[in-house]
Amino acid sequence: MPAFQPVRGTHDLLPDEQRKHLHVIDTARQVARGYGYAEMSTPIFEFTEVFARSMGETSDVVSKEMYSFVDKGGENLTLRPEYTAGICRAFISNGLAQQAPFKVFAHGPMFRFERPQKGRQRQFHQIDVEVIGAPEPEADIEVVTLAADILERLGLLDKCVLEINSLGDLDSRLAYRRALVEYLEGHRAHLSEDSLKRLERNPLRILDSKDAGDREVIAGAPPMEAFYTAAARDFFAAVRAGLDASGVAYQLSPRLVRGLDYYTHTAFEFVTTHLGAQGTLIGGGRYDGLIEMLGGQPTAGIGWAGGIERLAMLAANLPPPVRPVALIPIGPAAEARALDLARALRREGLVIELGFRGNVGRRMKRANRLNAIAAVILGDDELAKGVVALRELDSGSQSELPIERLAEKLRTLA
RNA sequence: GCGGGCGUAGCUCAGUUGGUUAGAGCGCCAGAUUGUGAUUCUGGAUGUCGCCGGUUCAAAUCCGGUCGCUCGCCCCA
Known part of the structure; x- marks a missing residue:
């Protein structure tokens, strides 16, 4: 009988590896506690709708990467591909609006059906921070600063760059999207095959393309900031001023967009060049429309997730194992x-x-x-x-x- | 989903133009030392050469397929 192997894209966390993961989790937990974030968990699976509604039916994650199944009761369920949707669902189902701003830290396994690669597995693990019910730019500043502090404690802050952008509020975003599509339609001939598909589903992502031809087209595209409403512009300015005041270094990346539909205003990524193609260590942003999309009262939110495997690969300061x-x-x-x-x-x-x-x-x-x-x-x-x-x-x-x-x-x- | 590289001992790897019994280092086991590790010395065990098929007198080696790993595209943490 042939020996079993672990399922493609899954890995055993043997003691040495587990120790690195725990180091990342413990460090993040400690720093988060210092910011007043309580730890929580949500179930590993949810109704498929929780993810489909929040992340967007057309996003890659929802349309082709989810581990979905029908259980014996006939329910349509999905192994969580990310943490934000589940925490927002919990915020609504537990009636936590009274506790706003609700600030939490969480960690656990996530599941996405993707081709495994360095820093990308089908079962992977994330640390996660969310602040729900805080429309103020102070929340953005706090959440980003918290991430920077965790990276610093892990010895990683100088190995990565914080890139930030604002996607604007919903009005800015819709107006910009229209203008961008109009511009790109005029340059169809020079766009890559991938980008032509994105033009239908998620045109903003074309801004992020690595393709040389796409980049030339993008260079002439109208800038996002020209479409910000006054409120969106002020909000982003406040976030930047706060980061400056906190001493958190960042780089403005006008073409940074995120793959999930729920993001508005601030989007950011801590990116490293030390990991090959999967260089995002921590990524997140503001999702002011998400709670409403899930059936709750309109409630602002912001958060981020960090890949534990990626962080563990680079983390320094690993405490030595206990000597018995x-x-x-x-x-x-x-x-x-x-x-x-x-x-x-x-x-x-x-x-x-x-x-x-x-x-x-x-x-x-x-x-x-x-x-x-x-x-x-x-x-x-x-x-x-x-x-x-x-x-x-x-x-x-x-x-x-x-x-x-x-x-x-x-x-x-x- | 698409493209490149790689699968030989527990681990890291060598293996010549296809040629007899497939090797090294590390690790493991035993002894030197029946109440003392690490160090040293001596000895020992371990392989479906990923899997299936093909070519050949002969395949770890060549060919096809398949599974897995890996790097990139895509996607994202």
Whole structure:
């Protein structure tokens, strides 16, 4: 029988990899807490409509990348491809409008049926931050600053660039879209095949194209900012002023657009050149129309998501794994005593590893492999004297000490 | 969905114009050391050469298909 492999685009998070993920999550959680964001989770699947309505039926994610299925009750469900829609759904279903501005941090697995690539898997993981019920530019500033602080703590801020843009409010956006389509229609002959398709579904994305021919056409396109309403222009100016005041460096990217339909006003990405083609570490923006699209009262919102795999690949400052203390009993009497001793030491907060089998040599070898800081050897001789032999594995020095002083001594080593 | 590269031991990889029993390093196991790791020395085990088919006297090697990985397009975190 052939051995099973993990499903394409999925990966096991073995302890080493899991440790990196936890480092990213813990760092983000701590920084978010400092900003007053509480942690929450939503279910991994939702009614398909939650995503279809919010992200837009024509977006690539909804139209061809969702893991959708009909459950045994006949419900149309989808494994979440992103976090924002689910959190907004939760905001509505739990009647959280009273708590606005509702500020949360979340993390978890996401699912998209895409061709796997470096930094792109079918099951991947995100950290996520949302602020719902805050129409003020201060929310944009806070959310972006929070992202920058997380990146800094991970040692990544100097490896990426913050690009920001404003898509304007709904009126600005519709007016600009009309003007852009009109301009692009006049240059059809010079557009790439991909962009011709985008012209129908999501013309703004053409601004983002990497194709050389497209870029020439785009260079002559009307600028988005010319279509901002006065309110949209003021809003964006306030956001930029706030980032300046916070000392967060950014680059204006007039052609930055995002792939999901719900974005308005501020759009931003922290982009790195260290990861190949999938260079967005954190991306997000404002989604003032989204809650309403999902059936709630008109409510402003802004947030972002960061790819944990991508962040983990680059993150520095990874704390080293905890070094255990190996407890090595010799003989039946000592083994019985060791069970009790191990529990007592763990209650003291120490990390105790009991090898389950083998002679002293084998257990010492295992202790070494686990990078144990010390081995505590407990045999009949020691038992009779009420002591243990303590061997510090880095130096190799060994000494005897009374068993009741062991916890205290081990704490000084760790 | 489209294009390029790659699949040999647990890991990283070598393997000549197709030619006998497929190799190295690391790791693993055992012994030197039956109450002491790491270091040193000695010995040992481990392969459906991704899979299926074809060419050939002969295939890890050439050809086709397939699955997987990987890089890019696309998309996005």
